[in-house]
Each structure stands twice: as C-alpha cells, then as structure tokens.
Amino acid sequence: MYHIRKAQLEDAEAIANIHVESWKSTYKDLIDKQDIDGISVENRIALWETVLKKAVNGQVVLVATDESEKIIGFISGGKERTKEYGYDAEIYAVYLLDEYHRKGVGTGLLTHFVQHIRQSGYESLLVWVLTQNINKKFYERYGASPIQAEEITIGKGTYKEIAYGWPDIEALSSLLGDKKQSSM
Numbered sequence: 540m541y542h543i544r545k546a547q548l549e550d551a552e553a554i555a556n557i558h559v560e561s562w563k564s565t566y567k568d569l570i571d572k573q574d575i576d577g578i579s580v581e582n583r584i585a586l587w588e589t590v591l592k593k594a595v596n597g598q599v600v601l602v603a604t605d606e607s608e609k610i611i612g613f614i615s616g617g618k619e620r621t622k623e624y625g626y627d628a629e630i631y632a633v634y635l636l637d638e639y640h641r642k643g644v645g646t647g648l649l650t651h652f653v654q655h656i657r658q659s660g661y662e663s664l665l666v667w668v669l670t671q672n673i674n675k676k677f678y679e680r681y682g683a684s685p686i687q688a689e690e691i692t693i694g695k696g697t698y699k700e701i702a703y704g705w706p707d708i709e710a711l712s713s714l715l716g717d718k719k720q721s722s723m
Contacts, residue, residue, distance in 0.1 A: 555583035561634035574694030
C-alpha cells in the first residue's frame, strides 16, 4: 500500500535521490553512459529545493510514500512550457524506484496529478518521453496519443523524444477514476 501527498521542502533530498536512481536505471540502455553520469544528486537536490520553495508555471510536485512514509516516487508538472501544441498542462517528470514499478503507484500518482490540474482549471495534458523508453506504454494504456517527435540534447548526446497528449483531461480522468488507491 502507498499514500500520495503534496511534496514539502524537506522532501527535496529524497526526490533528488529517486530522480537520479530512476534516471540511471531507466535510461542505462537508452542514453550514453557519459550523459547519464552527468546527473548528480547534489544538482538535483538544488533543483528540487528551488522548485519546492517557489513553484513556477503553477508547478505541483506530488510524492508517493510507502507504509513507513519513505518516498518511493514522484510526479511533477504544471503549465505546458512550449505553447506550441495547443495543450495547457504538462507532466515535467515522473519517476519511481524500480521495485515499485507495475504496482499501481504510477497510476496513483497520475490520478492525483490529473485531479490537481483539473481543479486548477487545466483542460488538456502533454508529456514528453524518449522514443526508445518502453515506459511510454504506460501513457498509451491511458489513451495518450503521439503528437510530435523532436531531437533533444542530453549532456553531449542527441536523442529523440516524443510528446504524448490527452486533448481532453476529463476523458483521462474518467479512465483513471476507478484506479484511485489512496488520497492526499
């Protein structure tokens, strides 16, 4: 069982550790080692402390905790940043510790995130995923459609990512409706 709540400033280090650990395990076969090694816990702590002190673009960060209240995953997002695709909200990051994949935690995080952005008045949602990342099937399972592929630079490497979108947040909310397993 897990619980989902809004992140607090004191969660920055735990979020940073999950970010780095998940980044390295998720992308180990997709991104060059030198580019993966460029991400550090120290840099991510600074990033998450900044985000949690003062949210920009209406950004929200939600964390999933286990029974002992240890943070096991997080989701972050807010206003869509590019303004190029006609979507108003965006998932910026979602990461889980490996041992919590396929246990409903990702669905729970997405469900609570969607509830939050709906309450904030958003009507559509976008997320970017590396095209080679098999976890994109998670978004496809909940009805996300591919929108646009682009090349991005990570470290010294160039990689392809794809935007997936839900043009109607209400439809996504309905799909997730009976999947809610915990509350904030």
